[in-house]
Amino acid sequence: MKQRIAIDAMGGDHGVAVMLAGAALARHRHESFEFLLVGDEVQIEKALDNHPGLRSASQILHSDKQISGDVRPSQAVRQSRGTSIGMAIDAVKAGEASAAVSGGNTGALMAIAKLALRTMPGIDRPALAALLPTLRDHDVIMLDLGANTECDARNLVQFAVMGAAYSRILYDFDAPKVRLLNIGTEDMKGTEDLRDAAQQLKEAAGLPMAFEGFTEADKISSGDIDVIVTDGFSGNIALKAVEGAARFVTDLLKRSFASSLRSKFGFLISRPATELLRHHLDPNNHNGAVFLGLNGVVVKSHGSADAKGVANAVEVAARLVKHDVTQRIVDDLGNFDTGADAPAQKRAV
Template sequence: MPEKVRIALDAMGGDHGPSVVIPGAALAQARHPDTEFLFFGTAREIEAELAPHPKLKGASRVIHTDVAVKMDDKPSQALRQGRWKSSMWLAIDAVKKGEADVAVSAGNTGALMAMAKIHLRTMAGIERPAIAAIWPTLRGESVVLDLGASIGADAQHLIDMAVMGSAMARILLDIDRPTVGLLNIGVEEIKGLDEVREAGQVLRERDLPHLKYAGFVEGDDIGKGTVDVVVTEGFAGNIALKAAEGTARQIAGYLKAAMKETIWTRLGYLLARGAFRKLAAKIDPGRANGGVFLGLNGIVIKSHGGADASGFSAAVDIGYEMVRHALRAKIEQALVPEARVVADRPAAGAAS
């Protein structure tokens, strides 16, 4: 285990750039003094933000670049203009070269995934990476993936995600053998796409040592916390995330409007502000900041683009935990016996 965790930060990423990234790094460093940072971006802006944080400055190195990926750039455009020279690419490159243990960016998600996949490439036995995140539930927290790395999934990809998601759950949720469910339109085995049913059949038959397959789960099971890990393809996962974020904001809006109706409700709100803040933090999965790109030859964390310093520090914390608890090694260990469990077997429902 390394003495220091070296974290590469895309200082220009997100809606606010260095004004959030540097204070966020300072908050994370206060919790994890054994960290060192590499900041990539406009040196003048970074150094100005570092000035009020002498401890952070002493544990940091600034690498200047004039190029930053815009939040509205298409992945192809970001690659053309930012490959080899943007703050986002250089943060990933530091991981590739072994100069950093993890890269964190609040920048354009599509560009970050494209650059990470091209430069770091996927792990042996993994065809496609996935975005995984912590989701607040009635039982506590769950891991949900894929939240939008790619559209569609065959049975092998779903199984790979089950293995990767369970490794993340073992680290962040401290569960020896996490329960895993496949998101479906019903819990009955006859329902759903062939790929989902085939993946479920394989997971049930193999009884993998690092996870406990719990069967199909439906959309409302995510918030219930029915399982520790929810697996779905990126299209459905991204819609589920955005729907949950929108619903959280809708409920918050209803509560805010209700609290302003009379002098008594206003007084009640003032007395219960702390409880409402805790409620807001629990019901919005977007506040559980830090999407992990799983399946790559390197650890990359995506922070929410609009995150404040506290939110960005949470993404840095996740990257720190992934390094300290050897996420990649755990995934590789779990993948060895089941790297190709779907190969050479008939699809679910096919004639034998």
């Protein structure tokens, strides 16, 4: 089955060349992928000279307008007409593409996508979900990471349903382990909305997840949790802290190994281990944040992503389309609302 992905070719820190190199890599891995390349036609045509395989699977949609990284979301919505971000999302709305991928302004992408695609039935607010590395073989899904700075209990419950559906698609878990991010694991800890959301999830029937209560931020990377749910304010802070810690570790190792001749020799001996660490912490290997809760699939690629990172974001979008994440969430919410009998709490390993 062919999947056509709209690529905002002008998004990302490195521009057209890297966005198209990523699309080409994704196409090389998946011959069924097709692309709608949105952006400046001259630049896209020039970049396609390096990717003949991508050219044969692509259509160009010209746009000479971009939304810069410093534009506020409200302003971006007013300016969206004819921009590469706006046209890529409009292609999803019109059914001309099955998903959109952009490395551009996150706030602008969220605002334009929400206005064009609207939130799906049963969801009050969309959430930004991303993959974070863990000590286990699979990443942890965390949401919301900045789309909603303030959330009530109802929002958090909906985020949990969406995150669990995403986890089931990504890792084929029958009942992903879900926890709410809090300042402690005891039932009395946290805000009233957190405690209320936890109570609702504990009592919920018909949800294909294993809700396990609260978790603290130091357990984000443990690998013992599949989905971590929080509001966008706390989630964005936690995300930046995790990214900063990863950079701190890698930079400290580089500095330590360069400090003396003996350290450089030690680096040669330990290089296989340090390469494994570098690979594990490389954000390109976890690239592709998803706006869950919209009537359409929109994936945010990290602005600094390289070709491998862009390809991973494209693959995330294609997988969500293939497994119809929107319908899964609708079905899960329907089962929750009707109070159907809960499925067996089995988790794939």
